[in-house]
Each structure stands twice: as C-alpha cells, then as structure tokens.
Amino acid sequence: MTVSRPRRAWIAGLALALAAGAVSAALPARAEEPVVVFAAASLKNALDEASAAWTKETGKTSRLSYAGSNALAKQIESGAPADLFFSADLAWMDYAEKNGTIRPETRTNLLRNAIVLVAPKGANTKIPLEPGVDLAKALAGGRLAMGNVEAVPAGKYGKAALEKLGAWDGVKSQVAQAENVRAALLLVSRGEAPLGIVYATDAASDPSVDVVATFPEGSHPPIVYPAALTKESRNADGAAFLSYLRSPAARPFFERQGFVVIGTEKRS
Template structure:
C-alpha cells in the first residue's frame, strides 16, 4: 500500500470518529434567603445538586438586609423573603422577574425559652409576658425591619401586651440571632418562628401565638431581574416541586404553592 493511499485511509477513519465534545460546565445559582430557611434550604439544595449537577451558593440573613443588598446590585439569582413586604420592596424597584414570583411557604411564630428553664405559657389577651421576662430581655428580630420581629410586635399589640414589654426587647439583626440569645441563656424568652425553634436543641417552645394575632406569615420567592444563571428557572421549579416539599415540612414549614 502506497503512502498516499494510507494517508487517505487514516484521514477517512479519523473523520468517522465521533467528536469528543467537552462536558457542559455545571451552572451555579446564587440565592439570597431569609435566615429562618437555613436548615431546610441547605437540605433541599444538597438534593438539587445531586439531581442536577448544578451548585447553589446561599447567603442567609434578615430579609430586610438581603433586599437592601439586592437594591445595591449585589449579584444574585433568586430571593426568598420571609414576608411579602420586602419582596414587594424589590418588586417595586423592578428588581425581580414578576412572572416568576410565587408564595412558597408558610410559618408560625412561637415563644421560646432555654430548654432547661422551660414551662408552658398560655398566650392569650393580656397575658403577663412582662412578668415572665422580669429583669431580663425579650429576644426578637428587630421589630422595624426583620419580618419575625414585625410579626411578633403585631401579635403582642393585638394581644394588648406590647406596651408592657417594649422596653425589654432585645432587637436582633435576624431571627436566628434572636434564637441564639435564648439558646445561650442571655434572654429568658424570645419570639421566633417555629421552624427556628425546631432547629435549635437549646430551646423549647413554651407557647404558640394565635394565627389571627398577626398577618399571615408568607415566604415569597422570585428570580431576580439581573440573574445570569441558566439554571435559575429549573432551580425555582425544584423548590416548588413535590421533591423539595419534605425538606420544608420536616422543619415545620407549610407548603403554599
């Protein structure tokens, strides 16, 4: 076989081989999420990564702080707020894709105490919360900005006890920070979400606030207008799916979507 014919055969053989295409790079979804979601969302995200091969990077903080960061052009793909007000705030500034917004989860607020000092409290109109707190502090999220703090203040006002405890409130930067004050024994009582109480073995729920004592606790989610992630839509679909639901219900959230 002459060299020219051999060369033609080699070229033909190479042309017939399938092209080796590089594997698609995994996409990353950056999420800004309310601090109270941490345990449930971490578990859901691990399942999402296993299923899709895509990664998530989550920043947990008070919804108010996250909304302000989004307003300041912090790079993120999704926002999950612990109340409607802060989602409305970013929506009014055209910072979300309105057609992706959905009310995802619900929650309850509870009164917690250090586990070794817990006894049941009947939460009702005029209950003596000030007497229970005594010379200590009532740990809450900041009542003018953190959703859990706002819900807590609304409930205490409705029950007629806010004025008696207002001066005893230790306002924290997030609901998880308020929870930590109680867990460490730095505050005898705190108002947090029931999902936060379930996540910390150092506290016990001593009472649950009536649902009609405060506005409904709703966690909306939306894709941000400046999202660059091709996987953001699929990730949101996963959060709304039956596959993700158990990660939230196991922590005490209710499914709204």
C-alpha cells in the same frame, strides 16, 4: 509531488484545527456558575438540604446566602449579584418588586410558618398567650429576644402579635432586637435572654430551646414565604432551581423543618 495551492491551504487549516483541538482538550472544562440564592435566615436548614438534593439529582450547584429578608432586599437593590430571592414575608418581596429588582412573572408564594414564644431548654416556663398576658412579669427583668421589629419579618410579626394581645407596651423597653431571627434564637439558646419570639421552624431546629406557646394565627398577618428570580440574573439554572423548590421533590425538606407548603394545606 507538487501540492496545489488550494490543497496546501486545506492541509494548513486542518493542522490548525487539530492543534486547537489539542489545546482545548488540555484545558479543563469551564465549570457552570452556581445559582446564587439570597434567602431568609429561617430557611437555612430546609434550603441547605433541598440544595444538596438538587445538586445530587442534576449535577448543578447553588451558593446560598442567608440573612434577614430586609437586608437581602437592600443588598439586591444595591446591585448584589443574586439569581433568586427567597423572602420570609410578602412586604420585602413587594419592596423588591416595586423597585424593579425581581421578575414579577416568576414570583410565587411557597411556604407558611408560625411564630412561637421560646425559653431556654428546661426552664419549665408556662405562659398562656391570650389577651392581657403579662410578659414583663415572666421576663423578671430579663430581655425578650426578637428580630428587629421595624424590619426583620419575624420581629414585625412578633410586635404585631404582642400589640394584638395588649402586651407590647409592657415589654417594649425590654426587647433585645437582633439582625435576623436566627440571631434572636441564639440569644435564648445561650441563656442570654429568658424568652424570645422566633418562627416555629427555628425553634424546631435548636434542641437548646423549648416552645412555651404558639401565637394565635389571628394575632398577626399571615406568614408567607415568596420567592422570585432577580431582574439582573443571567443564570439559566436559576429558573430550574426555583422550579425544583416548587416541586413535590423539595416538599419533604420543608415539611421536615415544620413549614407548611402552600397548596398542600389540609382543609377541614
């Protein structure tokens, strides 16, 4: 039987299509890219849990990178491939916005926190944080662990509070400045510093420290955690993950660590 030229072309095309289908079926499906999140170190416990829950719910994944907000903002500015920036203060998010590295329309304030004075577990230290407090005496020659007071948000809040209470000049020569708040917490947890200033949420995450006192709210600027998508993000799942973090589903993960979710504060 003679096969016409158009029919031969159709058969050849079908054969090629079937062959291509067989090859593609043999290859594994390309995995979706994870959402890359640059987040303040103090968010680690809560964000690890939220990310795991999001993955379980959607099948999508995230890759979380933790450090001081200052370091993360600088890394993003230098071209680090992040999809989402989650800062521990407004100033470093302002910095990112000013430098055009985030999408301002996606920026949202998500959480509040507090700063506390901590001591190693069982130290039985009692220090009222009131104007005129003498922290130098309480340190007894030891070091006061804090995040870098010029860059790390927790360090900046801590310095502001000590200045407000009139205690900064007495302890500034004894401050051990760490690259992020979790590093400052570790100095106290290990007993390498008798006192430290960290977030309330960090203190709650470490059973090796005791909270000595909470700094009065009026002694430092409000502690607000904003998040935003980065300008260079090309991952469509970034917006979905940010939306999840803003949803009621994520709220328990933050509250369990001691954060206050903005918009849920109790009014007196």
